[in-house]
Amino acid sequence: MRDPDWTVLAPARQGRSFERFQRELARRNHARLEPLTPSGDWRDDVHARAALAEAEIAYVESVREAIGPLVADIPSDVDAFLTWYERLAESGPGQRDPLFPWLERQASFDEMKWFLEQEVSGEAGFDDLVALTQIKMPCMAKLEMARNYWDEMGRGNAQGMHGPMLARLAAYFDVDARPEQVCAESLALGNTMVALASNRRYAFHSIGALGAIEMTAPGRAAHVERGLRRLKVPGKQRQYFSLHAVLDIKHSQAWNREVLRPLVEQDLRRAQAIGEGAVLRLWHGARCFERYRRRFRLRAEPPQEAA
Ligand SMILES: [Fe+2]
Ligand SMILES: [Fe+2]
Numbered sequence: 001m002r003d004p005d006w007t008v009l010a011p012a013r014q015g016r017s018f019e020r021f022q023r024e025l026a027r028r029n030h031a032r033l034e035p036l037t038p039s040g041d042w043r044d045d046v047h048a049r050a051a052l053a054e055a056e057i058a059y060v061e062s063v064r065e066a067i068g069p070l071v072a073d074i075p076s077d078v079d080a081f082l083t084w085y086e087r088l089a090e091s092g093p094g095q096r097d098p099l100f101p102w103l104e105r106q107a108s109f110d111e112m113k114w115f116l117e118q119e120v121s122g123e124a125g126f127d128d129l130v131a132l133t134q135i136k137m138p139c140m141a142k143l144e145m146a147r148n149y150w151d152e153m154g155r156g157n158a159q160g161m162h163g164p165m166l167a168r169l170a171a172y173f174d175v176d177a178r179p180e181q182v183c184a185e186s187l188a189l190g191n192t193m194v195a196l197a198s199n200r201r202y203a204f205h206s207i208g209a210l211g212a213i214e215m216t217a218p219g220r221a222a223h224v225e226r227g228l229r230r231l232k233v234p235g236k237q238r239q240y241f242s243l244h245a246v247l248d249i250k251h252s253q254a255w256n257r258e259v260l261r262p263l264v265e266q267d268l269r270r271a272q273a274i275g276e277g278a279v280l281r282l283w284h285g286a287r288c289f290e291r292y293r294r295r296f297r298l299r300a301e302p303p304q305e306a307a
Helices: 013-030 042-066 078-091 100-107 107-124 126-133 139-152 163-171 184-198 202-228 235-266 270-295
Strands: none
Touching: 013 042, 013 139, 013 184, 042 184, 042 202, 042 270, 078 126, 078 202, 078 235, 078 270, 100 107, 100 202, 100 270, 107 126, 107 163, 107 270, 126 139, 126 163, 126 184, 126 202, 139 235, 163 235, 184 202, 184 270, 202 235, 202 270, 235 270
């Protein structure tokens, strides 16, 4: 059923309304993609799902408006668009955030644990996001998304699956991943990724957002990996970050070449959607880093060195 008390909070971007909205959305998202057998009143289920979609789309639309100035100059020519997109890795929201050199060099074990709690619980599952997004995409894009998904699946080897790899690190730190432990900004990031992957009107936004993750993760992962090593976390538990520091460089190059290029070549209007998706993802990430720095009482100085 529609819950106006909750859904009207969608445009909130700070304070208690923002927090209440994102917590409620995360709570509902948690059960949303669970495989089920029929039970209860199916009409209630349909209405609840419609309310969820309505609320999340209202939120996405409000953020699209907020990031308007950042996406006003997205080129619609293929080469110029790819140059614009790749430049986000340097100058997009949240890039070279001082949080990461600090995690590498100074964070205590408990501070690293708190950071991982945020990251693990906000993580919507890259594999499932790719699987949802690739539906009915043209062949070339679909093939690269399949290769990416296969890597997420450890190429058929349980030990190499990325999701369980992150779970091993979380277990080592005894991470408490209940949504109550997680700040609203991290929930908003996960909620947004699910919203983009679940609503076909944002299929190309989702493509852009997933590509932005591949493109920007390696720099952050390398800092975190070195921080974990400094804290004497064993190699097997660090594997999620050591792997992504390297593998996502290749994933990103392939994504931009095999997914973004042919999709934009086919229809130039997709450039705007893909670009917006990337900025939506990076904007949410930047808000997380800002929030984490506040928690760690770090000043927002530019880092001393490149990420
Ligand atoms: Fe991965
Ligand atoms: Fe990847």
